[in-house]
Amino acid sequence: xxxxxxxxxxxxxxxxxxxxxxxxxxxxxxxxxxxxxxxxxxxxxxxxxxxxxxxxxxxxxxxxxxxxxxxxxxxxxxxxxxxxxxxxxxxxxxxxxxxxxxxxxxxxxxxxxxxxxxxxxxxxxxxxxxxxxxxxxxxxxxxxxxxxxxxxxxxxxxxxxxxxxxxxxxxxxxxxxxxxxxxxxxxxxxxxxxxxxxxxxxxxxxxxxxxxxxxxxxxxxxxxxxxxxxxxxxxxxxxxxxxxxxxxxxxxxxxxxxxxxxxxxxxxxxxxxxxxxxxxxxxxxxxxxxxxxx
Amino acid sequence: xxxxxxxxxxxxxxxxxxxxxxxxxxxxxxxxxxxxxxxxxxxxxxxxxxxxxxxxxxxxxxxxxxxxxxxxxxxxxxxxxxxxxxxxxxxxxxxxxxxxxxxxxxxxxxxxxxxxxxxxxxxxxxxxxxxxxxxxxxxxxxxxxxxxxxxxxxxxxxxxxxxxxxxxxxxxxxxxxxxxxxxxxxxxxxxxxxxx
Numbered sequence: 001x002x003x004x005x006x007x008x009x010x011x012x013x014x015x016x017x018x019x020x021x022x023x024x025x026x027x028x029x030x031x032x033x034x035x036x037x038x039x040x041x042x043x044x045x046x047x048x049x050x051x052x053x054x055x056x057x058x059x060x061x062x063x064x065x066x067x068x069x070x071x072x073x074x075x076x077x078x079x080x081x082x083x084x085x086x087x088x089x090x091x092x093x094x095x096x097x098x099x100x101x102x103x104x105x106x107x108x109x110x111x112x113x114x115x116x117x118x119x120x121x122x123x124x125x126x127x128x129x130x131x132x133x134x135x136x137x138x139x140x141x142x143x144x145x146x147x148x149x150x151x152x153x154x155x156x157x158x159x160x161x162x163x164x165x166x167x168x169x170x171x172x173x174x175x176x177x178x179x180x181x182x183x184x185x186x187x188x189x190x191x192x193x194x195x196x197x198x199x200x201x202x203x204x205x206x207x208x209x210x211x212x213x214x215x216x217x218x219x220x221x222x223x224x225x226x227x228x229x230x231x232x233x234x235x236x237x238x239x240x241x242x243x244x245x246x247x248x249x250x251x252x253x254x255x256x257x258x259x260x261x262x263x264x265x266x267x268x269x270x271x272x273x274x275x276x277x278x279x280x281x282x283x284x285x286x287x288x289x290x291x292x293x294x
Numbered sequence: 295x296x297x298x299x300x301x302x303x304x305x306x307x308x309x310x311x312x313x314x315x316x317x318x319x320x321x322x323x324x325x326x327x328x329x330x331x332x333x334x335x336x337x338x339x340x341x342x343x344x345x346x347x348x349x350x351x352x353x354x355x356x357x358x359x360x361x362x363x364x365x366x367x368x369x370x371x372x373x374x375x376x377x378x379x380x381x382x383x384x385x386x387x388x389x390x391x392x393x394x395x396x397x398x399x400x401x402x403x404x405x406x407x408x409x410x411x412x413x414x415x416x417x418x419x420x421x422x423x424x425x426x427x428x429x430x431x432x433x434x435x436x437x438x439x440x441x442x443x444x445x446x447x448x449x450x451x452x453x454x455x456x457x458x459x460x461x462x463x464x465x466x467x468x469x470x471x472x473x474x475x476x477x478x479x480x481x482x483x484x485x486x487x488x489x490x
Binding site for chain 2: 045046047048050053060063064067068069070071137138139140141142143147150151154155157285288289291292293294
């Protein structure tokens with residue numbers, strides 16, 4: 001199995017995912033830089049270009065990411081599970097859209113609607129994955145709840161483009177500008193067994209605290225509640241709307257003439273933004289640790 | 295061999311393998327590769343113990359804890375939104391090779407060996423076991439500021455976490471001998487005495 005830094009080195013330098021993230025990056029102060037070289041990342045953290053030091057950090061980072069109990073690989077597998085599910089669901093919806101044009105299969109197309117509740121559950125799974133990955137990568141930093149909350153917002157601030165992409169692609173575009181206000185209402189309509197309709201859930205279930213679908217759903221809803229408190233301020237502060245997101249994406253991807261929901265479906269099916277920025281976020285924390293331990 | 299016997303043997307073999315797997319599953323975490331350097335968790339000091347030893351934030355600065363793992367704790371020193379330095383304490387028992395750079399220290403701080411790594415990182419080895427490190431970020435810190443930060447850690451408290459080696463202020467080279475057995479064994483030399 002490849003280590004986190006090897007995956008970072010293999011990330012694409014230019015494709016749809018990168019272009020979509022660059023577009024969203026224009027909405028966030030500081031923008032977004034596509035860091036795909038482990039050596040550059042290490043030099044950035046260490047503030048030194050000494051090749052022996054860089055090699056030492058790299059060796060230590062690989063050792064850390066191979067150890068199962070350290071959580072870096074486990075966090076990565078959470079992101080992978082969510083990404084796989086997003087692509088499957090998105091692909092199915094694209095198929096349904098295409099099939100909708102053919103008279104014979106029109107009936108079938110009606111079977112796979114991207115209902116708002118499913119979209120809400122999908123978002124809550126992503127937020128849940130984000131929180132679980134945070135604890136896998138960083139542990140429970142600090143001695144008090146205040147320390148932990150500060151650490152969490154520090155992590156979110158560091159990954160502001162990642163959060164903006166999550167908010168735009170999975171909330172504002174498919175659910176409309178009132179998405180965050182509607183989210184709690186939508187999640188309250190979800191039956192525990194509906195979780196099983198999402199492929200990501202199968203990959204994550206063993207890592208979510210609690211036993212059974214009902215406990216897991218409660219955990220996800222609580223996670224979303226916590227996240228909403230932060231996301232409201234984030235969206236308000238940057239003035240994010242679906243319209244703004246589309247305009248930013250058009251700047252890098254080219255003109256779009258369909259609806260917002262279709263754009264969201266298209267992005268779900270053909271980009272890996274969650275995974276791409278996930279590898280970069282984990283790699284940075286891993287290198288910060290390795291640099292301190294050599 | 296009769297046919298029934300052959301089938302019986304095959305079934306017994308398969309059943310044995312299955313039962314073996316099921317019995318072995320709970321012990322999966324004992325397999326090598328679970329922890330760094332395959333050290334048992336109990337031999338590495340938990341990062342929680344390090345948190346209270348970090349420097350207190352000065353006016354206009356904040357300390358945000360970012361990682362806490364077994365044998366490791368890290369925080370960022372920030373002024374406003376700007377990260378100025380990474381502060382970390384780690385237990386070198388899972389990374390013994392990290393101790394080698396302290397073998398010929400040029401400088402000492404409160405008696406502990408101090409080493410520079412590149413232009414932005416200073417490391418201190420406390421009680422021959424715990425590494426304290428300050429790495430300047432962004433516009434960076436000069437050497438003096440980094441040393442001042444290192445001195446602001448509760449080094450005495452940190453040394454107290456390793457009672458065995460608290461009074462040895464010179465690092466010992468890493469060896470395969472586990473800690474606690476590093477002293478050379480002195481065999482009693484027989485003294486020849488004239489027979490009475």
